[in-house]
Amino acid sequence: MSEVIMPRLSDSMEEGTIVHWLKASGEAVRRGDEIVEIETDKATVAHEADSSGVLTIVRAEGAVVPIGSPIARIDEEPGTATSPEDGAAPRPEPTAPGRPASASPVARRLAQKLGVDLAAVTGSGPNGRIVRADVEAAARPATPAPAREPEPEPLPEPVPEPEVEVVALSRARRTIAQRMAETKATVPEFTVSMAIDMAEAVSLRRQLTTLAAEAPSLNDMVVKAAALALREHPRANGAYRDGTFELHRRVNVGIAVAVPDSLLVPTVVDADRKPLTQIAAQTRALAAKARDGRLTPDEQAGGTFTVSNLGMFGVTEFTAIINRGQAGILAVGALADVPVVDAGRVTVGTRLTLTLTCDHRILYGADAAAFLARVRALLETPLALL
Structure with a gap:
């Protein structure tokens, strides 16, 4: 596991604002992938991953974080470790009889969210591993249900325009x-x-x-x-x-x-x-x-x-x-x-x-x-x- 910390991206930077996460929690990333956009006192810069694994976000978009503080972590993806002795290729997880095939962490979380039984899913990944696309396909209905006519919504009451508009300053403008x-x-x-x-x-x-x-x-x-x-x-x-x-x-x-x-x-x-x-x-x-x-x-x-x-x-x-x-x-x-x-x-x-x-x-x-x-x-x- 490695931490992703708020980097120093300019000589005068003391803290940064997380503008947009380019990768989601639970998503696999590779070293060098751009994972987050950070606004400094001078510019908005994309920051790259320093290692490969599964991303877990710990600070949300819009958070202002001091330099050196953690904003995410990258965990080693299960079933992808290599042998330290021979540097062999990743070994697939074994599949026991009567149990569902191995699934990626993203696929497991998505299956739980969508109510999909992994035992009934056929994996299309290496060695039958279940990936995200397999879960999405299993959750997709065979025939789409007929669209329901939306009920007309009542017109909202007119809201008077405020006399003063409050505009939030960007980090660069505040600086x-x-x-x-x-x-x-x-x-x-x-x-x-x-x-x-x-x-x-x-x-x-x-x-x-x-x-x-x-x-x-x-x-x-x-x-x-x-x-x-x-x-x-x-x-x-x-x-x-x-x-x-x-x-x-x-x-x-x-x-x-x-x-x-x-x-x-x-x-x-x-x-x-x-x-x-x-x-x-x-x-x-x-x-x-x-x-x-x-x-x-x-x-x-x-x-x-x-x-x-x-x-x-x-x-x-x-x-x-x-x-x-x-x-x-x-x-x-x-x-x-x-x-x-x-x-x-x-x-x-x-x-x-x-x-x-x-x-x-x-x-x-x-x-x-x-x-x-x-x-x-x-x-x-x-x-x-x-």
């Missing part, structure tokens, strides 16, 4: 709410904003579009520029923790992706070392997986900084909330044509507003301004991103 509240309550934050001249970046992207079907987006350029700036400004790529600074050696940029009823942040690992085209391909793939619900916990782990973009909704600028364990988050607004005074003349310029939210315990005003100025310099001379 987001808890962490955002913790950040706002414990992190002394401040913001700095800067307008970026994006004319050269827009021109470069237009040229790249003629060379490839899927050219890097302007947001991909922001991610790359931020990654290069983070490498030059280590504290922006760090975190304040218990009176110390944690300065990360790797630059892993998280990309905030809105999905129905949640917000996911997949991570572009080593973004400072990857070419712009690779960053573009990876962000597209990660965003697609996030929207399809296929993002794994590993693909959301290890972020050292975050970029959040609401420009596609027409938002010109906004303030984002820092993710726990990071020094800052960069909010990207919409590209806009604005009047610009150049050498005494008013012209039309293409501008993008970036807003950096900082943890004041590790980043000061001058640090934030220097980091943001470096991002601006890279975006205004975008050939440096290539």
Whole structure:
């Protein structure tokens, strides 16, 4: 017998919710079979059996279970043990005269439930063993009884609609709410904003579009520029923790992706070392997986900084909330044509507003301004991103 415990499926997971059992109690499972779907603080993941045998569920769907606590057990199926000396094939259970043939545990339970006499059932399994299909066939009537006309039910009394709809939060949304509240309550934050001249970046992207079907987006350029700036400004790529600074050696940029009823942040690992085209391909793939619900916990782990973009909704600028364990988050607004005074003349310029939210315990005003100025310099001379 082996226990199935609530596994740790992400680095920040403390407990999980059993969403759906893929196998039923009493059902035979094999090592590697997906047996249960578990919702973590980041995603819903299918968990596999570590051994073979008969599954017995001990925690129902919807249960919230701490990591390491049992949720099921897998017992060795009777009559399937092998000889430890010679590794021989499973031996069938002997059948005594006048007694019913051997039956699987599932078949026995189903027979008891359906009132089927196993002595009258002919088994179709190995060596005449009775399996579930045999019991179902024995319980099936020879000729179906004529359908009975249902009696008309009285119409229910109309129920007035409630004035307030109460919506239960998913585990992921509860986690987001808890962490955002913790950040706002414990992190002394401040913001700095800067307008970026994006004319050269827009021109470069237009040229790249003629060379490839899927050219890097302007947001991909922001991610790359931020990654290069983070490498030059280590504290922006760090975190304040218990009176110390944690300065990360790797630059892993998280990309905030809105999905129905949640917000996911997949991570572009080593973004400072990857070419712009690779960053573009990876962000597209990660965003697609996030929207399809296929993002794994590993693909959301290890972020050292975050970029959040609401420009596609027409938002010109906004303030984002820092993710726990990071020094800052960069909010990207919409590209806009604005009047610009150049050498005494008013012209039309293409501008993008970036807003950096900082943890004041590790980043000061001058640090934030220097980091943001470096991002601006890279975006205004975008050939440096290539």
